[in-house]
């Protein structure tokens with residue numbers, strides 16, 4: 001038996017023992033300690049809720065206790081007024097909160113940073129005020145009492161009078177289930193899209209991730225989790241009042257997440273534990289709570305920016321590769337080349353125009369960066385785009401990819417007009433671009449970044465990903481095969497598990513280009529991909545671009561290295577001060593007087 005399979009055999013046994021220990025623990029504890037552990041469970045949900053929204057999705061929330069409050073009140077009210085059982089009221093809390101979160105995502109999704117902080121702060125206050133003022137429903141400032149509670153033995157479930165230990169088991173089950181689902185989520189293409197949006201909306205959009213969709217999902221899920229926490233809290237306490245859900249609680253939620261370690265699954269569990277148990281010991285300095293929390297935040301930011309999880313060197317993997325061995329060995333899965341590509345390459349014709357740019361003007365204030373630029377690009381053609389610095393090359397790529405709106409003119413791709421469409425929608429049409437300075441997700445590994453390139457090709461639904469259904473695992477497997485193939489092709493395999501931000505510039509560039517190719521574009525826009533590459537890396541890149549061409553993908557290639565370009569391009573366009581001064585084949589360009597004066601003279605000299 002190999003160590004590997006031995007480990008596999010041992011793991012479920014260990015998990016079993018752990019579960020039994022945790023389940024048996026309350027039998028040997030005082031009621032106050034049992035309650036403390038229940039609080040830990042509730043706090044884990046809160047910390048995971050903020051982790052999902054801020055840690056993963058990058059959306060600040062300073063009023064998170066509002067979601068917690070809504071969950072608590074919904075569950076309490078439905079049980080007190082209508083006598084609904086616990087499992088129904090928890091689900092109702094989750095559903096109502098999901099709806100509220102979804103609605104909040106629309107205004108919140110439109111603002112960033114400071115404004116988002118202010119907006120969420122305001123949201124927290126508004127909900128707090130509504131609770132205080134809407135006394136006929138919420139009990140107003142007097143709060144809501146008489147909530148059926150296991151602590152008082154006033155709650156029935158399936159005819160059983162619940163006690164605190166039962167409640168501990170319920171909370172434990174709910175938390176375990178949710179943490180498991182969250183881990184599955186984080187390790188799916190959904191989780192990766194959250195982190196991509198967090199790092200750079202622009203770069204995420206460029207591979208087809210919709211920032212709006214991600215934010216809707218982030219707010220919906222995060223609110224839903226906080227709602228479940230609220231429901232569990234209300235029934236533990238038997239009484240709830242607006243004071244439990246104020247600013248202080250919002251800060252506490254943030255501290256748990258940040259101190260524990262945003263972006264991981266273990267971190268928020270640790271952060272929640274720390275605050276639950278330490279705060280309890282510090283009851284006597286409750287007056288200084290806000291001060292202590294602030295201090296904790298400062299300390300965390302200064303000394304352990306990645307929280308306890310960072311301190312312990314824990315990082316949550318963002319793919320299910322480790323789990324996939326159980327599904328099917330990678331080698332057994334048929335390597336999937338870009339589907340349909342081979343067939344298309346045969347019928348691919350440069351006469352078939354994929355991209356049409358017609359009379360595009362782009363003004364930046366008084367500066368006209370593009371002046372009536374028109375071009376047509378044939379299928380499977382590599383078009384070089386050259387010109388002196390500041391001549392508008394990047395701007396052209398930016399308007400084609402929807403990063404900037406055009407001032408005038410029309411851009412069509414295939415049969416569709418794409419002028420001024422949002423970047424992610426243009427990527428959805430099959431135009432993928434890279435940036436002059438590489439835009440990868442620095443805190444993801446090379447493999448995870450490349451998986452991001454596949455984002456648009458995933459079809460599994462969120463339920464399937466969260467429950468690790470076989471179809472979603474197989475899909476992830478398929479994508480991983482392609483990613484591994486690509487890593488081989490671009491000599492990236494050795495860096496597979498390394499964080500991109502730690503890698504040399506040349507490798508980062510290759511990662512971005514490889515990620516773009518994995519997106520299976522129809523048109524690839526490469527903005528100075530060879531800048532800063534070594535001679536050897538440039539050859540690798542040439543090889544890669546040639547490979548792309550054999551797949552029938554059209555390419556617009558910006559670069560200054562004439563030798564590099566000449567070996568690759570079919571046609572070339574020269575820009576000077578936003579004007580197209582040459583369009584034709586590469587040989588013609590080299591003898592064109594205007595081009596020599598405006599660009600080549602300078603380039604050769606350089």
Ligand code: ADP
Nearest residue numbers: 364367369387388389390391392393394395396
């Ligand atoms: P290139 O890529 O050919 O070096 P760019 O397309 O980046 O040139 O820039 C073309 C001109 O447009 C330059 O004068 C540049 O300063 C200007 N420009 C580019 N982007 C912006 C922007 N976001 N705001 C204002 N001016 C810009």
Ligand code: MG
Nearest residue numbers: 393394395436
């Ligand atoms: Mg540029």
